[in-house]
Structures are given as C-alpha cells and as structure tokens.
Amino acid sequence: MLKLIVLGSGSAGNSALVCTGTSRLLIDAGLSATRLIERLALAGVAPESLNGIFITHEHGDHCRGLDLLTKKHPLPILCNARTREVMRDSMKGEKNWHIVPGAGSFEFAGLKMETFPVPHDAAEPVGLVLRHGEAALGILSDVGHITPLMRQKLRALDTLFIEANYDTELLSQDTKRPWSTKQRIQGRHGHLSNEQTAAFIAEMACARLERIVLGHLSRDCNTPDLATAAIRAVLAARELAEVDVHCAAAHEATPWFRVRTRPVPIAVPPPLAVALAREAGPPAPTVAPASAPAWHQMELL
Ligand SMILES: [Zn+2]
C-alpha cells in the first residue's frame, strides 16, 4: 500500500508525505519547521517516525523548514550531491546526509525510487517516481518545460502529483511582479502553466491513471478552479473524465490519497491463454466486453 498526503503546496512552501505500511518519507520541507510539525500531527505522523526527507531542489519553498526540523529530529536528508553543496552553506550543525543519484534508481525504506533531471533554475533539480508493490506515483514540480525524459519516466502511473503554477492570462495581467520575474516564471527553467500541464496530461494520461493532484499554484496568478478546469477538459477529451483531479492548497493539507485503489489484474500466461481459447471454441473478440473497464485492458497489453 502506498499513500500520499500533500501537507502544503504553493509558492510559499511545498511538502508532501509518502507512506507505505512500514515507511514514511517526506518529500521537500518548504514550510516552516513549526508548520511542518503541525501538519504532520494533523496527518497523525510524529516527525521522529519519518525515515527521511527527500529534497527535490534547494529553493527556499522546498527546504525552508529543513534546517530546524533536522536539528530537532536528526533525520536522513536524501538529495543529490550538487543540491547538498548548495544547501550545506545555509544549514547549521551536522546533518545526516544521504546522497542519492540525480538520475537513477535506488531503494530507500522499502520504496523503489527513480530520479530524473528537470529543467529549472536550481543546482540539480529532479522529478521523482516512487513505486511500492504494484503502485506507482509520479512527482513533477518546478519545471520550465516538458522534456522527452519526463514523457518516458512518467508513463503508466496510478497517481501523478504535478505543478500547475500559473494561468497565462492572469500572469500577463499581474501588476505586482516585474517583467523580469514574469519572464523567469514563463521561461524554459521556470514553472509550468495550466496550459502546459494540461497539454502534458492530454498526451500522457492512460487508462491506468486514477488521480492527478495539482500543486504549486501561484496565489495571485492562478486559481484552483482555473487549474482544475484546464485538466478536466483534456481528460474529458481523452474520454478519461473519471480520473480524480484534486488541487493541493498552501494553507492546509489534502486528504490522504491511496495510490492505486484498483485490484491488480491477473495476467494469464500465453500457453494457458491459448489453451483456454481452444477450449472456448471460436476466437475471442478483439474488443473487450463493454463491462470490462478500460484500465483492465491496458494492464493486459
Ligand atoms: Zn518551488
């Protein structure tokens, strides 16, 4: 069993928690340590029970609470070497660094994890896929544009947590941000707009996908309604309207999401399948019966 709860997400701070029956991993620690401990408590998790804290990149909205949290609770900090180099200067005391590849697979606390580089203005920012049993969860945030590698790594997931940072119209109308900041946000090493996220989902959504959790919404240049509507529209066009779309908020945690709620289909090995087909007489129809859910067909392919 793999579960996800987003403790908070937005330009002011990002943190999520991934749990299996036996392990608990915090993904980013961008809220203050006090806020992180509060939100963990509301989720029923004591900070000392965490197995570690994975950091995607060193921006303050992803590691603001890390120093104090790990001072109180000396938990392993998982990140790549370049990210550690940048973060180390601003952190006090000894830390329990656990260096992981910026691109590659590894296992931690029973979780199978895969990192891959993403284009963002940080030292070595990464996206992430976590697997446990049959469940697969993708995490993609702080990304300037979609790359072929993302298409390859984020295929066939049960749940995708992805940023939908800004609405293009609202960003262009915004008067608080200087032109240079807007350029940075929209640049190839900035953030994804609702449109970019929707286009990626239109391309990647498959019948296996159960849920999309949207995160990192700009407070001024996006709204949950705009972001959700953009994603729902492309899912409906792909005839995948049943996929759950949820927007994470900055000021409160999401509910717990179970990653992969459907049973694992039993694949029939080829020789047995042939024998069964012979017994059954005429060849099976190539189109599955209407009652068979589409995801089931996908799993057997
Ligand atoms: Zn961020």
Ligand SMILES: [Zn+2]
């Ligand atoms: Zn960032």
